Amino acid sequence: MKEFTWISKPYPRVDAEAKVTGRVRYADDLVLPGMLFCKLLRSHLPHARIRRIDTTRARSLPGVLAVLTGKDLPAHKFGILPTSQDQEALCVEKVRYVGDPVAAVAAIDEWTAEQAVRLIEVEYDPLPSYMTIEDALFKEGEPIHAQGNVHKEVSLEFGDVATGFEEADYIREDIFLYHGSAHLPLEEHAAVASYEPGDLLTVWSSTQVPHYLHRTLSKVLDLPMSRIRVIATPVGGGFGGKSDIFNHEIVVAALAMITGRPVKCTLTREEVFYTLRRHPTLMWVRTGVREDGTITAMHFRAILEGGAYGSYGVATTYYVGALQPITYKIPNYRFEGMRVFTNAPPGGPKRGHGTPQPRFALECHLDKIAEDLGMDPVELRRRNLVAPHTKTVNWLRITSCGLAECLKKVVEASRFHEKHRRLPRGRGVGLAVSGYLSGAGLPIYWNDLPHSQVHLQVDRSGSVTLSCGAIDIGQGSNSVLVYTVCEILGVSPEDVRLIVADTAITPIDLGSYSSRVTFMAGNAALQAAQRMRDLIAAAVAEKLGVPAESLIFQGRQVKVGGGEDRALSWREACEVAEARYGLLSATGTYTPPRLAGPYKGSGVGPSPAYSYSACVAEVQVDEETGVVSVEKIWIAHDIGRALNPLLVLGQVEGSVYMGLGEALMEDLSVRQGVIRVPSMLEYKSPTVKEMPEVEAFLIETVDPEGPFGAKECGQGPLLPVPPAIANAIYDAVRVRIDEVPITPEKVLKALERRRKGEEGRFGPGGFPAIRFKEPIRVAPPSPSSAGRVEPRP
Amino acid sequence: MPRLVRLHVNGQVHEVFTPPHRTLLELLREDLGLTGTKHGCELGECGACTVLVDGRPILACLALAVEVEGAEILTVEGLGRPGNLHPLQEAFMEVGALQCGYCTPGFLLSAKALLDQNPAPSRQEIHEALSGNLCRCTGYLRIVQAVERAAVKAR
Ligand code: FES
Ligand code: FES
Numbered sequence: 001m002k003e004f005t006w007i008s009k010p011y012p013r014v015d016a017e018a019k020v021t022g023r024v025r026y027a028d029d030l031v032l033p034g035m036l037f038c039k040l041l042r043s044h045l046p047h048a049r050i051r052r053i054d055t056t057r058a059r060s061l062p063g064v065l066a067v068l069t070g071k072d073l074p075a076h077k078f079g080i081l082p083t084s085q086d087q088e089a090l091c092v093e094k095v096r097y098v099g100d101p102v103a104a105v106a107a108i109d110e111w112t113a114e115q116a117v118r119l120i121e122v123e124y125d126p127l128p129s130y131m132t133i134e135d136a137l138f139k140e141g142e143p144i145h146a147q148g149n150v151h152k153e154v155s156l157e158f159g160d161v162a163t164g165f166e167e168a169d170y171i172r173e174d175i176f177l178y179h180g181s182a183h184l185p186l187e188e189h190a191a192v193a194s195y196e197p198g199d200l201l202t203v204w205s206s207t208q209v210p211h212y213l214h215r216t217l218s219k220v221l222d223l224p225m226s227r228i229r230v231i232a233t234p235v236g237g238g239f240g241g242k243s244d245i246f247n248h249e250i251v252v253a254a255l256a257m258i259t260g261r262p263v264k265c266t267l268t269r270e271e272v273f274y275t276l277r278r279h280p281t282l283m284w285v286r287t288g289v290r291e292d293g294t295i296t297a298m299h300f301r302a303i304l305e306g307g308a309y310g311s312y313g314v315a316t317t318y319y320v321g322a323l324q325p326i327t328y329k330i331p332n333y334r335f336e337g338m339r340v341f342t343n344a345p346p347g348g349p350k351r352g353h354g355t356p357q358p359r360f361a362l363e364c365h366l367d368k369i370a371e372d373l374g375m376d377p378v379e380l381r382r383r384n385l386v387a388p389h390t391k392t393v394n395w396l397r398i399t400s401c402g403l404a405e406c407l408k409k410v411v412e413a414s415r416f417h418e419k420h421r422r423l424p425r426g427r428g429v430g431l432a433v434s435g436y437l438s439g440a441g442l443p444i445y446w447n448d449l450p451h452s453q454v455h456l457q458v459d460r461s462g463s464v465t466l467s468c469g470a471i472d473i474g475q476g477s478n479s480v481l482v483y484t485v486c487e488i489l490g491v492s493p494e495d496v497r498l499i500v501a502d503t504a505i506t507p508i509d510l511g512s513y514s515s516r517v518t519f520m521a522g523n524a525a526l527q528a529a530q531r532m533r534d535l536i537a538a539a540v541a542e543k544l545g546v547p548a549e550s551l552i553f554q555g556r557q558v559k560v561g562g563g564e565d566r567a568l569s570w571r572e573a574c575e576v577a578e579a580r581y582g583l584l585s586a587t588g589t590y591t592p593p594r595l596a597g598p599y600k601g602s603g604v605g606p607s608p609a610y611s612y613s614a615c616v617a618e619v620q621v622d623e624e625t626g627v628v629s630v631e632k633i634w635i636a637h638d639i640g641r642a643l644n645p646l647l648v649l650g651q652v653e654g655s656v657y658m659g660l661g662e663a664l665m666e667d668l669s670v671r672q673g674v675i676r677v678p679s680m681l682e683y684k685s686p687t688v689k690e691m692p693e694v695e696a697f698l699i700e701t702v703d704p705e706g707p708f709g710a711k712e713c714g715q716g717p718l719l720p721v722p723p724a725i726a727n728a729i730y731d732a733v734r735v736r737i738d739e740v741p742i743t744p745e746k747v748l749k750a751l752e753r754r755r756k757g758e759e760g761r762f763g764p765g766g767f768p769a770i771r772f773k774e775p776i777r778v779a780p781p782s783p784s785s786a787g788r789v790e791p792r793p
Numbered sequence: 794m795p796r797l798v799r800l801h802v803n804g805q806v807h808e809v810f811t812p813p814h815r816t817l818l819e820l821l822r823e824d825l826g827l828t829g830t831k832h833g834c835e836l837g838e839c840g841a842c843t844v845l846v847d848g849r850p851i852l853a854c855l856a857l858a859v860e861v862e863g864a865e866i867l868t869v870e871g872l873g874r875p876g877n878l879h880p881l882q883e884a885f886m887e888v889g890a891l892q893c894g895y896c897t898p899g900f901l902l903s904a905k906a907l908l909d910q911n912p913a914p915s916r917q918e919i920h921e922a923l924s925g926n927l928c929r930c931t932g933y934l935r936i937v938q939a940v941e942r943a944a945v946k947a948r
Pocket of ligand 1: 832840841
């Protein structure tokens, strides 16, 4: 195997020095001459009609330059998905959650803007509000949106579930609830807009999706995309929380156009809490297995509490059902899912997008089945694992799959079998596995553009200008781009000038979501660099009279191989090539292969490759207080290839951390439309003291489709953590907590029930009696097509 | 009424006219342009705005600029610069103790205060010193390792 120079090495991230010296400019750090400050007036009611808005007093406050209401804007709604265009930058007719913006002010400073916001008078006619899934489904009254309170319903059946259950020797049903949680990025969302003569609008924003923001601004402001420039600033934490379009991003643009001055809006922490959250999800699952533990059928139902707007919710609903079959062979599978509107902040994608909830349910459910059958939970999983290079019942194409190795690794390292059901009371171990996408196979709106492109420009100085639309949200995309190009061109990071996420000058990348950037922008960078190398090689080969294939690009030199010691320095080679061809330019692109199955809804779930993870948690449960402390986590992740082990391990550990927070404490509960604890002190998240020891293993399976064989690592490793902890709690004290977060109160209640001789469980008591629509019936892929890896289009 | 305050920041003296309710955070970021100091809440809950005042870590969002007049203030810009980094900055880079980097300046300064007081802290003591700083990206493990590594380096 070829030795790499920059790939697979633990170099610091390329932006590390700028970050440790405080030199990175995040959105709120930007200051422009004459800049104004914007504040939004938000609804204090969860559901109400707007009768009247009076801005007279606010306008007359000295220092106020503009006051904006929804009526001052073109009447275009927006939404991240083409099917859910249901939001207004400022509400015109009604508000749908506490926090829905109704007016905005631009003033000379923040303090004046705040004062002016208080002077705006709004009269509302309150409407009945829908606070829970049950309210949304059964309460009478004006629905939140005209379509009714059911936002999306999905019903799919793959294979024949009825027959599958008939073949089963044992069938079990369970109900689970996964509460909502906050993304809680450390950086509050911020945006700055400036409007120059000639209709040139520039918006800087801490966004994960500059391309979608670009499109949305064009739509809602009636301005052609060619007159708009969106620059994503380095994002101070996203986790999906900055992957939607936010009202303030549109409002600052409109205010800049009205006032002719730059305008900044930085959300307060309280406002950030009201932006998006993980969907609270209620789930019911029924599985049939044979005596030997092999699964014959699975039926999974879920209801997602969607909050006030669509956001990515249609996709989220599908995701709740899509990925169960990528870890286990499920020959017959039925999924019924529904997303309902409630008068709460919208549910949006958060790390794992719609899959941590069902993964929690599935892995706890299987643990119970193993217990019922008297089987080792490791063995139960092993008997059902998917094999590499197969297709799932719902037509997902699996390429590399290191799940069996991941499982083996964590089971051995944790000495699971010596501990499981054998530790002293109060102490236990639990296991779970999972899989995740390396980027969504389809864009969120129909288009034929590449999903990612990288452009390289090289000149006589030897400097490489790398441009790409991808934005680094901390995951390390800048480093992946730079190290990939360095590897192929044989240059050093100092030679590379990086320009990212500027829609006026960088080629397209769809955004930093769905764990797609390393895979897709990485592939694009690889192709661009190979093309650039070929270009330079051709010129150098001609000059030296050697075959281009014999040239080696390494150590800032272009060397003649085969024992000759002739070489040009990188700079000389660039000069030779520029003299021959003019300024050197190369573009690489990546578009995933067409992978969607032959059914409606098959667009959610396909990915060019899936990552896999396995996790063992060891916990200590205090039966007096109900407090669970996680003593250690073992996690193995099938990364394909670790392009930079330092960064990959960072993603794995960060995922474990976030999974731990969701498992034990993070709960964004909304009561009567109001977030109980919109502060970082009271919204409990793990501090350094709650973080257990983590032993992480990287399993390399070298995926045929990934750049250098790499797959994702930013989201997948979160998934197995909550169920592994829940299963460990059962091992420790024999109670099942079927609801996250697993707070001490829930543990105590379950323990008390067990003492009384009842079922030692805490969790939802039932699943609403709703009749889902008749499923779309889909035949599974034929066994002959299952092993085939289709070529790229 | 705005008044004149003299602040010693990163070894330089600044004179600024400022209203008495202006926080140190606002003054550093907006008046002096020292945007390396971050904010995640402006309510004293996240630690992102940690700076050192006479060597002690304080939350710049809770301190009034007028209160720290005359004291020595250190921000991330004064900790070290490219080519001449503080051992903590080097260690954070080397072990991968930062991702989005937004919490990093706050952690660096909390850690500096600790190491200045206690050059060989135990893991427990590091946890204690950093427990007021939140990081949403890293899971903290590498931050703790970086502080341990810097402590060894500095010795
Ligand atoms: S900004 Fe000061 S503690 Fe959060
Ligand atoms: S590195 Fe992002 S919050 Fe710490």
